[in-house]
Amino acid sequence: MEKCSRAAGPQFFLPHDAIRRPDSTTTQTRVVFDGSSKSQGQLSINEVLFTGPTVQPALLAVVVNFRMPKFVFNADAEKMFRQDSLLALRIYQLKTVTYGLASSPYQAARVLNKLAEDDGNNYPLAAPIVTKRFYVDDVLAGGDHLEEVAEACRQLQQLLARGGFTLRKWSANDAKVLQHTPCELWGTSTQTEIGRNTVTKALGLLWNPTTDQSGFQVPMFKDIDVVTKRIVVSEMSQLFDPLGLLGPVIISARIFVQGVWANLGVTWDEELPETESC
Structure with a gap:
């Protein structure tokens, strides 16, 4: 981001808040922007942005007015409730893809596709990973041969470096795969820890790199005095199962919801x- 002054013409100031994630190994405090917020009788910025196609291979440019994604920062929190608090306000405009805007998921995917399109010929193992194995900012890939996977990791790092991107939180079920990856970019800090029963998250699922086994985090359900349809669906949805592997386990809950x-x-x-409700 960079500091700027208020310009003439349409502008939108993004509401934002900080979210704490103590379990994160890289970003324990993340800023979340709300592009769907709107004043009374006005449109939100998400309502006027074109979201782009949902299929990654499509080649359609999306342009966001550079003046639009701005936010206000109060330089002195102690002055927030004083009459002269406006003197402490500073205006910044964002220079990166801003999550919270309707067009951002497409823009992030389009940048990766463009990178593979322009430089993928020099990195034949990494290019298909970039175009087919990314989900937002996570990537899952593998192979049948150790040497090939290690080379794919090396190419992936070099290809993304061409766009100024650095992949972090690397994990593998064999430490040799990470031989070309700096230790500070590993999901765990040392090679000794790689060999322990360290569990990491892969697209919301649990994965033990040592045993190469996937798992599920079972939520702790609370005692509820008043049970409603909304609560039933909410509780059932806490068990994240995108692949449907737990279908035989949770089918009884789905049948119950259908009956309700x-x-x-x-x-x-x-x-x-x-x-x-019992």
């Missing part, structure tokens, strides 16, 4: 009968 929908005729926030 079809037979009881209650609203989202209406308390379920005692026979169902």
Whole structure:
């Protein structure tokens, strides 16, 4: 970001807040922007942005007015509630892809595709990983031969470096795969820790690199006095299973939800009968 002055013409100031994630190894404090916020009777910035196509290979440019993604920073928190607090306000404009805007997921994917398109011929193992194995800012890839996977990791780092990107939190089920990766970029800090039963997250799932086994984090369900349809769906959705591997386990919960929908005729926030809520 860079400091700027307020210019003439349409502008949008992004509401934002800081989210703490103590379990993160790289970014424990992350700023979240709200591009869907709007004043009374006004449009939000997300309502006027073109989101771009949903399929990555499509080649359609999206341009965001550089003056639009701005935010206000109060340089002195002690003055926030004083009449002269405006003297402490500073205006900044963002120079990166801003998550919270409707067009940002497409822009991030398009940049990676363009990088593979321009320089992928020099990195034949990395190019298909960039175009097919990325999900937002996470990448999952592998192979049948150790030497090939290690070379793919080396090429991937070099290809992304061409765009100024550095991949972090590297993990592998064999430390030899990371021989070309600086230790400070590993998901764990030392090679000794790589060999321990260290569990990392891969797209929301748990993965033990040592045993090369995937797992699921079972949520701790709380005792609830009033059970509603909304609460039932919310509790069931806490068990993240994007691949459907837990289908045999959670099918009973899905059947229960289907029965509540079809037979009881209650609203989202209406308390379920005692026979169902128990």
